[in-house]
Amino acid sequence: MAFTPFEMERWQSTFEHRVDYNLSESGVHPLTVGALLSYARHGTDLSGVRLGYSQSNGTDELRQRIASLYPGATDRSVVVTIGGAEANFVGFWELAGQSGKAAVMLPNYMQVPGLLRNFDGGAIPFHLREKTGWRPDLNQLEAALKAGAGFVLVTNPNNPTGVALTLAEMDDIVSLADRHGAWILSDEVYRGAEVADAPVPSFWGRYDRVLVTNSLSKAYALPGVRLGWVVGPDDVVERLWARTDYTTIAPPSVSDALARIALSPDVRPRILERTRGIIRHNLGILADWVASSGGLFSYTPPDAGAIAMVRYRADIGSGELAERLRVEQSVLIVPGIHFGIDHTMRLGFGPPEAELVAGLERLGAAFEALVGVATG
Ligand SMILES: Cc1ncc(COP(=O)(O)O)c(C=O)c1O
Known part of the structure; x- marks a missing residue:
């Protein structure tokens, strides 16, 4: 079976710790263990955490905490995974086993599309x-379902655009899926990291054939904890748990303990407030930078996540641009071509303010040098 690498993750895995300015990351700069523990009023002594195999679908307490975020869910509706990555993997594995074909929202985080390709499935x-x-073409979705897609992959809010579906669009997606008996696999890792006050709604509770994935990596600023989850119907979740016996067996016990702290009722709101504060503030910095570019850059403002898809008007392909920025300027961006959209770049605006400002300055200057266009 031919192997197709996950282009964007390869790019980031290889270079993100080897540049002066990393503008490729999609979350806000992460919390330290100390900062996380300082948010908690009690229960922060981790020295007693046993480093054995933890409850392999997540401890009961953690699954209850996660379930409490999804009305009507119980601890049996939840399986804890190693990040959103494993959550998506087991969700894909389950649903692709029922029907090899999926209707895939594009642009998208290319994990599941890549898995479909690697496991000889079809992505429509x-x-x-x-x-x-970045509004969805629902006629195309209908055509994909008519062509036999067994599940619909949505990432909402979206990566790379940061734009969220409207409630009406979500309802339309549900009714189309329902009409064709299809499942929805909804990757919601950017929920909770909204720019506006109102949270982006979940697909959970809108349809009975839905698997929702999420993690602590984005809204909670804890990607290094490597903890995610799937919420779905009890019987399907039971099967997903069985699939994790093949992939990772159990989440690390330390991560389970840290996740219980992060999702506790007193800590969770404080983390989300930090994340949203950074996103709002830094999005202003990005907006000013785009506005001062004299039309060289344009973008649709994101609804959530620390990412925006920025189009540039310059005659250089995004793959070459990204490589030159990395090598010549030590700035890492994600080239739009990783999402199949050239002459764009996904910019992460989640670093600490000073880093973001300096990184954008270098990026603007590099454009000037690369394409002979003055910005600012
Ligand atoms: C949409 C989306 N899903 C899943 C993941 C993987 O998340 P995690 O770090 O929780 O494995 C990412 C990471 O960037 C993402 O953007």
């Missing part, structure tokens, strides 16, 4: 249209 695209501010 339905696009978010840049011209309409």
